[in-house]
Structures are given as C-alpha cells and as structure tokens.
Amino acid sequence: MDEEYDAIILGTGLKECIISGMLSVSGKKVLHMDRNNYYGGDSASLTPLEQLFEKFHGPNAKPAPEMGRGRDWNVDLIPKFLMANGSMVKLLIHTGVTRYLEFKSIEGSYVLKGGKIYKVPADEMEALATSLMGMFEKRRFKKFLVWCQQFDVNNTETWNGLDPHNSTMQQVYEKFGLDENTADFTGHALALYRNDEYKNQPFMPTVEKVRLYSDSLARYGKSPYLYPLYGLGELPQGFARLSAIYGGTYMLDKKVDNIVYEGGKAIGVKCGDEIVKGKQIYCDPSYATDKVKKTGQVIRAICLLNHPVPNTNDAQSCQIIIPQKQVGRHYDIYISCVSNTNMASPKGWFIAMVSTTVETTSPETEILPGLQLLGPITEKFVTVSDVFEPVDLGTESQVFISKSYDPTSHFETTCKDVLEVYERGTTTPFDFTKITHLSLEEQE
Amino acid sequence: MAARGGAAARPASAAGNKTCQFKLVLLGESAVGKSSLVLRFVKGQFHEYQESTIGAAFLTQTVCLDEATVKFEIWDTAGQERYHSLAPMYYRGAQAAIVVYDITNQESFQKAKNWASPNIVMALAGNKADMANKRAVDYEEAQAYAEDNGLLFMETSAKTSMNVTDVFMAIAKKLPLGAGPEPARDTVDPSQSTQRASGGSCCK
Ligand SMILES: Nc1nc2c(ncn2[C@@H]2O[C@H](COP(=O)(O)OP(=O)(O)OP(=O)(O)O)[C@@H](O)[C@H]2O)c(=O)[nH]1
Numbered sequence: 001m002d003e004e005y006d007a008i009i010l011g012t013g014l015k016e017c018i019i020s021g022m023l024s025v026s027g028k029k030v031l032h033m034d035r036n037n038y039y040g041g042d043s044a045s046l047t048p049l050e051q052l053f054e055k056f057h058g059p060n061a062k063p064a065p066e067m068g069r070g071r072d073w074n075v076d077l078i079p080k081f082l083m084a085n086g087s088m089v090k091l092l093i094h095t096g097v098t099r100y101l102e103f104k105s106i107e108g109s110y111v112l113k114g115g116k117i118y119k120v121p122a123d124e125m126e127a128l129a130t131s132l133m134g135m136f137e138k139r140r141f142k143k144f145l146v147w148c149q150q151f152d153v154n155n156t157e158t159w160n161g162l163d164p165h166n167s168t169m170q171q172v173y174e175k176f177g178l179d180e181n182t183a184d185f186t187g188h189a190l191a192l193y194r195n196d197e198y199k200n201q202p203f204m205p206t207v208e209k210v211r212l213y214s215d216s217l218a219r220y221g222k223s224p225y226l227y228p229l230y231g232l233g234e235l236p237q238g239f240a241r242l243s244a245i246y247g248g249t250y251m252l253d254k255k256v257d258n259i260v261y262e263g264g265k266a267i268g269v270k271c272g273d274e275i276v277k278g279k280q281i282y283c284d285p286s287y288a289t290d291k292v293k294k295t296g297q298v299i300r301a302i303c304l305l306n307h308p309v310p311n312t313n314d315a316q317s318c319q320i321i322i323p324q325k326q327v328g329r330h331y332d333i334y335i336s337c338v339s340n341t342n343m344a345s346p347k348g349w350f351i352a353m354v355s356t357t358v359e360t361t362s363p364e365t366e367i368l369p370g371l372q373l374l375g376p377i378t379e380k381f382v383t384v385s386d387v388f389e390p391v392d393l394g395t396e397s398q399v400f401i402s403k404s405y406d407p408t409s410h411f412e413t414t415c416k417d418v419l420e421v422y423e424r425g426t427t428t429p430f431d432f433t434k435i436t437h438l439s440l441e442e443q444e
Numbered sequence: 445m446a447a448r449g450g451a452a453a454r455p456a457s458a459a460g461n462k463t464c465q466f467k468l469v470l471l472g473e474s475a476v477g478k479s480s481l482v483l484r485f486v487k488g489q490f491h492e493y494q495e496s497t498i499g500a501a502f503l504t505q506t507v508c509l510d511e512a513t514v515k516f517e518i519w520d521t522a523g524q525e526r527y528h529s530l531a532p533m534y535y536r537g538a539q540a541a542i543v544v545y546d547i548t549n550q551e552s553f554q555k556a557k558n559w560a561s562p563n564i565v566m567a568l569a570g571n572k573a574d575m576a577n578k579r580a581v582d583y584e585e586a587q588a589y590a591e592d593n594g595l596l597f598m599e600t601s602a603k604t605s606m607n608v609t610d611v612f613m614a615i616a617k618k619l620p621l622g623a624g625p626e627p628a629r630d631t632v633d634p635s636q637s638t639q640r641a642s643g644g645s646c647c648k
C-alpha cells in the first residue's frame with residue numbers, strides 16, 4: 001500500500017465510525033483499521049456468548065448449556081439508549097443509516113425513591129396515579145413542566161420573572177415551590193444529570209434537557225428511549241457501512257503498532273513491516289496512549305438474569321435510575337435492561353447492566369444498591385475502566401482523539417464529542433447537506 | 445446467520461396477489477461485477493467504467509411470479525469485502541444471496557467457494573459471460589460445484605444483460621413464499637415523524 005490517505009482512522013468504536021462516515025461523505029479518502037476482528041471496539045455488542053465468557057473469564061470459560069444458543073446473544077459493553085428525539089437519532093436520519101437498523105422503544109423508565117422503585121410517569125394517566133409526589137405537589141410540578149415547554153429565550157414574556165443568564169436551577173425550583181424530592185426527580189430522572197452541580201448553574205441547559213426528555217417521550221409513548229435490535233453494536237456497523245459506501249476502505253484484525261510522527265506531526269501508522277501514509281489520524285484513546293490523560297473511572301457490571309428485573313411489571317426492557325442522594329453518593333447509579341424482545345438474548349434471558357462513576361477504592365461495593373435490585377444473578381461480568389480524554393486539540397500533531405465513553409445513559413455527549421472531533425480535524429462544522437446517499441436510493 | 449424474526453416472507457397485502465419482501469446480499473471478490481449486475485437488474489443500465497461501489501448500496505426491485513410478487517431489498521457490499529471486513533449487519537436477516545465470480549478470472553471463482561452459507565437461498569453467478577474468449581473458468585466445473593453444494597447456477601453478463609433477470613427470478617422461485625406473516629415486532633421507525641403501528645416498519 002503506497003497510497004496516501006487523507007485520514008487513517010484507528011478503532012471501529014461508534015465515535016470513530018461516525019467520524020469515518022462523515023469524512024468519507026465529505027469526499028476524503030479514508031482508511032479505517034481495527035486491531036480486533038470485529039466491529040465496535042468498546043462499543044461493540046459481543047456475540048456469540050462464548051466471546052463474552054472468554055473476554056472476561058479466560059479462554060476455557062464456557063456458558064452453561066441452559067443459556068441457549070451463543071449466537072442468540074448480543075451483549076453490549078457499554079450501557080446506553082438513544083433519546084428518541086436526541087442528536088444520535090438526528091444523525092442517523094440525516095445520514096440514512098436508519099435504513100440499516102430497526103429500533104424498539106424501551107418499555108419503561110424507573111426511579112428509586114426511599115428504597116422503592118417507581119415508574120417515571122409516561123402519560124397523563126400515569127402522572128395522576130403515581131405516588132411519587134402528593135396531589136398539590138403534582139399541580140405545582142405540572143405548572144413547572146408547562147413553563148419548560150413554553151420557555152423561549154428570545155421572548156421575555158415566557159421567562160416568568162426568571163432570567164436565563166442569571167437565575168440558577170435552584171431558584172427555578174424555589175420559584176415554582178417544588179420540594180427537594182421533586183427537584184431530585186426533575187434533575188436525575190428527567191434531565192438525567194448524574195450529580196447535583198446543575199442546581200447552582202443557570203437554568204437553561206436543564207430546561208432544554210427536560211424538554212428533550214418530554215419530546216422524546218412524546219414520540220413513542222412508553223419511554224423516551226430507543227434501542228436497536230441486535231444491540232448497540234449495530235450502530236458502529238451502520239456508520240461503517242455509510243463510510244464504505246462513500247469509498248472508505250475497511251481492514252479488521254489489523255496489527256496496528258503505533259502512529260508515526262515527523263517533526264511532531266503524524267505522517268502515518270506503522271502496521272508490522274509497513275507504514276501506511278495518512279495526512280491525519282483519528283482514533284480512540286487506546287491507539288494513542290501517550291496523548292491522553294485519565295480523568296476518572298467507570299464501573300460496569302453486566303449481569304445475565306433468567307427473569308425480568310423485579311418490580312418493573314415484568315418489563316422486557318427498562319432503565320432504573322438510582323439518584324445519588326438516595327444512596328448517599330455523589331453520582332447516580334444506572335441500570336439498563338434489554339432482552340429477547342431486543343434480539344439481545346434468547347427467550348427467557350435478560351441482560352442488565354449496572355454502572356456508575358467510581359468514587360471510592362472499592363468500586364464493586366459502590367454498585368451493590370444496583371445489584372440488589374436485580375434479584376438472582378446467573379452470571380456477572382465486572383469491568384472498572386479508566387476514562388481518558390486527549391491532552392490537546394490535535395492541531396499540531398494532526399492526531400484527533402475521541403474521549404472514552406462516559407457513564408451517561410444516552411448518546412447526547414457521544415454525538416457532541418464526535419462533532420467536536422470532526423470540527424477540530426477539518427476546521428469546519430459538519431455539513432449535513434453533503435449527504436446525497438438517500439437521493440441515490442430508489443424512493444418508495 | 446440469524447434470520448430476522450424467524451419467518452422468511454413478509455407479506456404486505458392480505459388480499460389478492462401478495463407481495464413478499466426479501467433481503468438479498470451480493471457476495472464475491474472486488475471487480476467481478478456485483479454492482480453492475482444490480483444496476484442492470486434494477487435500472488437496466490451498464491457502465492463500462494463502473495467505479496468501485498460508491499453511493500448506492502441499498503436498492504429494491506420486484507419480480508412477479510404467478511402466486512406472488514417478490515420484492516428484493518438488495519444489499520451491495522460497498523467495497524467492504526476487499527479486505528474481508530464485511531460487517532455482520534450485512535448478512536443479518538438475509539434470505540438470499542448471489543455469489544458472483546468473473547469467468548475470466550480463475551481466482552475469483554476459487555474465492556467464491558468460500559462464501560457458501562447454509563439456510564439461505566444462494567445462486568452462483570459466473571459473470572462477464574460476454575467475454576468467453578478470455579474464459580478461465582469452465583462452465584461445467586462451476587455447474588458441478590454448484591450442484592454439489594445446492595446452489596442455483598447461471599453464467600451472466602451485466603453488459604449484454606444475459607441471464608440477469610433470470611438469476612433473480614430463479615431465486616424468487618426458490619424462496620419460501622408460503623411462510624405466514626412475520627410476528628409483530630413492535631419496531632418503530634425514527635425517520636417517520638408520526639408514530640407507526642406495531643410491526644409497521646417491516647411491511648411496506
Ligand atoms: N465485459 C463485461 N464487463 C463487466 C461486466 N460486469 C461488470 N463489468 C465491468 O467490470 C468492472 C467491475 O464491475 P463492478 O460492478 O464495479 O464490480 P464489483 O464486484 O461491484 O466491484 P467492487 O464494488 O469493487 O466490489 C467494471 O468496469 C464493469 O464495467 C460484464 O458482464 N461484462
């Protein structure tokens with residue numbers, strides 16, 4: 001290979017695959033490589049089940065026969081859902097990648113309060129019936145939600161005396177007379193903040209997040225979340241296909257040694273005996289360990305169950321949020337659960353993932369409140385992974401590194417990082433009108 | 445290979461002549477003429493200097509049989525086969541495949557043999573039959589191989605359109621049209637602005 005590529009992309013995790021697609025669509029000559037023989041990197045769905053056992057328990061570990069056919073399992077390594085009205089869905093639609101995927105709504109979202117699991121109300125009926133808050137509080141809360149929907153920065157009449165530039169979210173809660181429980185519910189179950197720092201910051205971002213939640217919920221009615229059949233690993237594959245359609249070249253199972261520099265600027269990648277030339281390198285932190293710094297740790301426990309999660313009305317898929325305060329922590333604990341209905345496991349089996357940001361030196365103890373909600377666990381696979389981010393913007397080295405996947409429950413920060421990396425690399429924001437893919441297909 | 449939802453056919457209309465939709469994938473080495481075959485079948489066109497697949501990788505075309513209309517959802521490789529890096533998504537739910545080789549290229553025939561996959565209807569297509577003067581693969585040899593492995597076999601030419609529709613037709617006839625409606629899957633289509641009824645995304 002003595003061609004020179006405009007961009008060499010290392011790692012086929014979701015972020016790199018989206019970037020690859022965007023670069024190919026923009027007319028760049030792209031080579032995309034992965035050291036693994038499968039797509040997805042850290043955002044893969046492992047299949048068959050044997051692969052999961054080998055990865056965590058060594059080459060001789062085998063699943064029990066009653067766990068069914070190995071290839072009926074697609075086990076995600078990171079737990080995330082798509083907000084039905086969020087940026088990942090927009091990206092999928094704009095790029096036409098939705099055509100390669102099928103989605104289902106997650107059946108319900110739940111929140112822990114006082115040791116008990118409550119359903120986050122998904123409609124008026126559920127809102128009236130819920131014992132999450134008292135009658136009068138419900139009225140105040142409803143007023144608050146209406147205000148959120150109508151709020152418009154450009155129209156002071158909708159501000160209701162609250163200044164988006166100065167008023168904090170705490171002040172908003174006070175203004176509407178909402179108690180601490182309701183504030184907890186709003187911040188953690190609706191705005192999906194993982195700690196309480198948002199309370200002392202201007203309220204606009206929180207209002208936007210509450211709106212994203214209700215707009216997403218309004219789309220399909222059961223929960224604000226979507227999930228692809230066969231697991232999240234379908235997402236990187238879909239974007240990789242987009243990249244390939246626009247001329248991107250794919251090589252899996254490739255020995256990638258290191259990035260080669262000349263005078264501080266990357267000129268290519270060393271793969272065994274050869275050096276592949278490229279003007280720019282885009283990669284995940286694991287391919288440029290000397291150019292990233294650790295910012296924290298995440299613990300994730302993949303739990304295989306032969307029953308639904310208790311107290312969720314036998315939901316075949318769900319999310320449970322354990323707000324930090326409920327268990328005396330700084331960060332929330334999340335549980336996500338998918339099953340056969342999502343083509344993630346054989347009939348009768350459920351995959352629950354418990355995750356949070358590590359705060360102490362014994363992370364496994366930290367997730368106990370989550371594990372305890374699951375009932376009997378057949379198999380458990382725990383990882384504590386470092387979270388990395390690049391030390392610089394990559395302008396000089398022309399090496400553009402994405403951040404590790406964070407513990408948020410959805411893809412909003414993932415998309416943000418992707419768009420930022422793209423802009424750092426190309427010095428222009430991504431132009432969605434460049435995608436002509438859809439028009440080339442036969443319209444039905 | 446996991447067949448989507450188990451059932452193979454997706455009847456779209458209950459009354460009269462039903463339409464069944466199937467996913468068909470193209471397999472085979474680079475430059476054997478996979479995209480050219482699709483282009484000929486779907487649009488009746490041929491380009492002498494067809495660029496390596498860019499832009500279209502998902503086309504549909506229907507063929508009519510006596511008992512049903514078969515709609516093919518055709519997936520082309522988008523060049524990912526070059527370094528054997530096809531994503532599993534590509535095969536997922538496929539009910540039919542055409543493995544293509546170039547009759548003027550012996551290696552492309554040898555490589556074609558690696559693609560065989562059970563449980564789906566497969567055809568072997570010896571393409572560029574118009575270039576018989578440069579033939580490197582025996583008709584009989586390929587036919588015998590196909591027979592031994594339960595594959596449909598035809599030599600085709602995307603250039604002259606010889607046997608192109610016929611291959612798809614032959615596949616359509618072998619597909620299980622009788623299979624009942626796919627069980628409701630409750631999938632949603634995010635690209636539709638309004639909510640769709642259950643199972644709506646697979647029956648068009
Ligand atoms: N003479 C002749 N040429 C053909 C025929 N089919 C395709 N070609 C030519 O062969 C070349 C490759 O065809 P493609 O359709 O791009 O092959 P492909 O298998 O899609 O290649 P990749 O997309 O790279 O995997 C083009 O120059 C076509 O014009 C045929 O039946 N006869």
Ligand SMILES: [Mg+2]
Nearest residue numbers: 478479496497
């Ligand atoms: Mg092609």
